Amino acid sequence: MKKLFLGASALFASVAVCAPALADFSLTILHTNDLHSRIEQVNKYDSACSAEEDQKGECFGGVARVKAKIEERRKALTEAGRNVLVLDAGDQFQGSLFYTSYKGKAEAEFMTMIGYDAMAVGNHEFDDGPATLADFIGLVDFPVLSGNIDVIGEPLLKGKVPGAVVLEVGGEKVAIVSTLAEDTGETSSPGKGVRFIRSEDYLKGVVDAFELAGINKIIALTHVGLPRDREIAAAVPGIDAIVGGHSHTLLSNTDDKAAGPYPVMVGNPDGVEVPIVHAYAYSKYVGEIELTFDAAGTLVSAKGDPILLDASVEQDAAVAARVAELAAPLEEIRAKVIGSADAIIDGSRDSCRAGECPMGNLVADAMLERVKGQGIQIAIQNGGGLRASIDAGEVTMGEVLTVLPFQNTVATFQLKGADIVAALENGVSRVEEGAGRFPQVSGLRVKWTRARPAGEGRIITVEVQDGDAFVPIDPDKVYGVVTNNYMRAGGDGYAVFAKEGMNAYDFGPNLEDVVAEAIAAAGAYQPYTDGRITEVQ
Numbered sequence: 001m002k003k004l005f006l007g008a009s010a011l012f013a014s015v016a017v018c019a020p021a022l023a024d025f026s027l028t029i030l031h032t033n034d035l036h037s038r039i040e041q042v043n044k045y046d047s048a049c050s051a052e053e054d055q056k057g058e059c060f061g062g063v064a065r066v067k068a069k070i071e072e073r074r075k076a077l078t079e080a081g082r083n084v085l086v087l088d089a090g091d092q093f094q095g096s097l098f099y100t101s102y103k104g105k106a107e108a109e110f111m112t113m114i115g116y117d118a119m120a121v122g123n124h125e126f127d128d129g130p131a132t133l134a135d136f137i138g139l140v141d142f143p144v145l146s147g148n149i150d151v152i153g154e155p156l157l158k159g160k161v162p163g164a165v166v167l168e169v170g171g172e173k174v175a176i177v178s179t180l181a182e183d184t185g186e187t188s189s190p191g192k193g194v195r196f197i198r199s200e201d202y203l204k205g206v207v208d209a210f211e212l213a214g215i216n217k218i219i220a221l222t223h224v225g226l227p228r229d230r231e232i233a234a235a236v237p238g239i240d241a242i243v244g245g246h247s248h249t250l251l252s253n254t255d256d257k258a259a260g261p262y263p264v265m266v267g268n269p270d271g272v273e274v275p276i277v278h279a280y281a282y283s284k285y286v287g288e289i290e291l292t293f294d295a296a297g298t299l300v301s302a303k304g305d306p307i308l309l310d311a312s313v314e315q316d317a318a319v320a321a322r323v324a325e326l327a328a329p330l331e332e333i334r335a336k337v338i339g340s341a342d343a344i345i346d347g348s349r350d351s352c353r354a355g356e357c358p359m360g361n362l363v364a365d366a367m368l369e370r371v372k373g374q375g376i377q378i379a380i381q382n383g384g385g386l387r388a389s390i391d392a393g394e395v396t397m398g399e400v401l402t403v404l405p406f407q408n409t410v411a412t413f414q415l416k417g418a419d420i421v422a423a424l425e426n427g428v429s430r431v432e433e434g435a436g437r438f439p440q441v442s443g444l445r446v447k448w449t450r451a452r453p454a455g456e457g458r459i460i461t462v463e464v465q466d467g468d469a470f471v472p473i474d475p476d477k478v479y480g481v482v483t484n485n486y487m488r489a490g491g492d493g494y495a496v497f498a499k500e501g502m503n504a505y506d507f508g509p510n511l512e513d514v515v516a517e518a519i520a521a522a523g524a525y526q527p528y529t530d531g532r533i534t535e536v537q
Contacts, residue, residue, distance in 0.1 A: 024300075025172050026292045028077050029219070030070050031087045033245025034281035036095030036124070036387065037405070039063050039106055039323055045344070045389035046282045047402045048096070048334065057311035061283030063110040064315035064323055069286050069307060070114055071316065083170040086115060089245030090122025090180070090223035093132075095282075095387055095405050097330045097398065103132050106326055108139035113319055118165050120178045121146035122223045122245065126188040127406065130156040137161070145178035145221060148202040154193030164206055166215065175210045175218045177203060177239075179232075181225065181246055186493050187384070187436060199224055200235050207238040216297030219243060226251075226259070226278055227433050233266035233274040240299045241275045241291055247434055248281040248349055253305050262305050263289060275302035284309055334398025339519035345390040345527040347403050352383035353438045354431055356533035359386045359403065360440025362525070366518035367482045367511070368442040371412055376480035377464060378443040380423065382492045384436015385484060395525070400516045410508030411488035413501035418475035421462055426493045429454035437492035441532060445470050449536045460536055478502070484511050 041049040041059035049059035070086055077084045092107040093099055099107065111119070121144055125133045134156040137144050147163025164177040179199035184190055199222070207218055220239045222229055225247035233242055241263070252258035263275030279287035289304035346352075347359030360383060368379040388402045415423075427439035428448045439446075445463040452458050463470035464479065473479075483497065485506040490498035508514075519525050 024292060024294055025083070025170065025217070026290060027083045027085065027169060027174065027217070028288060028290045028304075029085050029087055029241075029243060029277075030073055031089065031243045031277065031279055031287040031289070032066060032283070032285075033089035033223075033279055034091040034122070034248050035063075035066075035088075035107075035283050036091055036281065037093060037099035037107060038095060038283040039098040039110060040096070040327060041065070042282050042284065043391065045348075045391055046284075047388040047390065048398050059311055061309045062315065062323070063114065063283065064320035065309040065313045066283055066286060067110070067114045067316040067319045069309055069313055073286070073288060073307075074115075083172075085117045085167060085169060085174070087176070087219075087221050087243050088116050088119040089221055089243055089278075090120040091124045091245060092119070092122065093136075094124040094127050095402070097334060097401055098326065100401070100405060100407065101330055102326070103128060104136040105139065108136050109322070110319065111142075112140055113322075116140075116142050117167060118142055118176050118178075118221060119144050120221045120223045120245065121149070121161065121180050123181050123184040123188045126184060126190040126194070129189050130154050130191050130194065133157065134160060145176065146180045147177055147206060148179040148182070148197045148199050149190075150195040150197065151193070153195070154191060157194070163202065164210075166210075172217060173215045175215050176221050177206050177210075177218060178221045178223075179203060180223050181228070183493070186491060199228065199232055203232060203236045203239065207236060211238055217293055222246075225249075225433060226264070226276065229276045230264070230266050233268055233276060235269065237269045237272075239268070239274055240293070241289070241302060242277070243287075243289075244276060244278050247278070249278040250280040250285070250306070251276075251278050262287070263302050265302075272299075275299075277304070279306045334396060334401070336397040337394050338397050338400065338516045339395045339522060339525060341390055341392050341395055341519070341525045341527060343392050343527050345525070347386040347389040349434065352386045352440060353434045353436060355438075355535060356529050356531070357383070357386075357440065358527035358529055359389065361442070361529060361532070362518065362527065363404070363511070363515055364440050364442035366515045367410055369518065370410060370514050371482050371508070374412060374480065376412055376482045378420065378479055379441060379482045380427070380487070381440045381484065382427075382436050382487055382494075383438035383440055384492060385486070386440070395519050397516055400512050400519070404512040404515060406484075406486065408484035408486050408511045409506060410482060410511055410514055411485040411504065411506040412480065412482050412508065413488060413497070413504035414478050415481050415497070415501055416475065417473040417477050417479060419496050419500045420473060420479060420481065421459055421475070422496050423494055424448070424459045424462060425455060426496070428458045429493070435492075437494070439533075445532050445534075447534045447536050451537065
C-alpha cells in the first residue's frame, strides 16, 4: 500500500486502499477503541482471563480475536466488492503488564499485524510522555492522528502527528480528521511542549479546507468521549460520521445494557443527521458501520452494530502464538497469588466514577492504613485510576496490576481543610461525563449533589474521622493527606494539591504493592461500601 505522510500544517496524508467507485458509494468501517493493552483475553470484569475461565469458554477479546474478526470481515466485504477501512479511536496504551513491560512496542506490533488504516491519539498514549508515543509512531505503518494538538514545541513529536489523512478507497477520497480530549494535560503527561486547542476550532477549519478541495466524505476519528462527540456533531457542519472513543461507551441495537443505539444520530447545524459510533473498550468488540453516500457525496444511510468477541470467535493462531511468546516472561509476576476475595471487588468504570465503590474503598483504605503512622488522616484516590474489577476467589498480583497499571507511588502532604473541600469539588465536577477525577476516599464522609452547577457547591458536607466519630472538617485546620503521585502533581484537575500542598513526599511505595499487601493481610478480603460517599438529590 502506497503511503505519504504529511505534517499537520499540510492537513492530510494520502493513502491508496481498495475497489472501483460506484454512483452510490458504500464504505464499511471496522473500528476499535480503548483497548488499554488488553493484548490477552479478558474475562467479564475486563481483567485477565484465567486458564479456568478459558476452559469454560468465558473469555472475551484479546488481539488474536480482534485480528481474526477483522480479517474475516475485511475478506468477506472485499470479496463482495465492498470498500473497507479499519480504524482505532485511541488509548491502546496502559492497562496491563504488556504495556508496563514493553511500553507500546507490543501494541505497535499487533496493530500492524491486524492492519489498521489509521489511529487517533488517545490521552493515555501520553502516559509516559512524548518519547514513548514518538517511539510507537516510528514502529507502525499507519498514520497516528490528532489535529487539535500543537506539537511544534515538542521536538520528539514535531512533524510526526498529522491532524488528518486522506485515504483513497474504491476510487473515492475519504478524509479522516482527528481530535483528542482537551484535558489531556490534566489526565496524562504530554509535557510542556504539547498544547491543546478546542476540537471544534480545529475541525471547522479542516473540514472547510477539505470541502474546498472537493473532498466530500469526511469521517471524524475522535478520542473525546460520547458527550463531546455529540457536541462536535451538533457544532461542526460537513462531518459525515464520527468514530469515537475515550468514554468506554457501548452503543448497540441488540444489547439492553448499551448506552444508546448504534449509531447515535445527532443533527448538525445544517439539519443533517450525523451518525456516531463507539465500541466499548478492552478488545471485547469490533464495531462495524456501513456508510452509504449518493453520487453527490451526501450520506444517505448508516447501519451496523458492534460484534462481540466472545469465545465463539476463534483466535488467529499466529497472533495468539506471538502473544504467548511475549507473555512468557511476565507470567511469574502475574501468577503470584497474594490473597483472596470473598466476593467480587467492583472496580468498574460506571461504579467508581459516579459514587462510592468497593474497589475505591479497598485502595483508599490501603493507602491510609500504610501511612497513618505518619499523622495522615485522609486518603483520596481518583476513580479513573481504577481500571478493572477483581472476581471472587484467589487474587493474583496480575489482577492487582490490571486494576492499578500506572505504576503510581503513594504520595503524602499537608493541606488545609478548605483546600480539601475544593479538591472534592473538583472531583465531582464532571461526574456527568464519567470523568476519572471522581474521588474515592478514606477517613472522610462526604455528601454531594449534582443538582448544583459544577464548581458551585456540589459538595454539601465533609466530615473527617476522629477516632470512632466523624466531625465537620475545619476549613483552617491543616490535615495530613495521602493520594497517588499523579494526583499530587495536579493530575485529573487536582491542581490544588500541587499548588497548596505542603511538605509533599511523592516517592512512597508503589500503589499496587500497597494494595496487594492489604489484600494479603486480610486473608480473605471482604469487599464493602459503608456510605462514606453519599449523593443527595
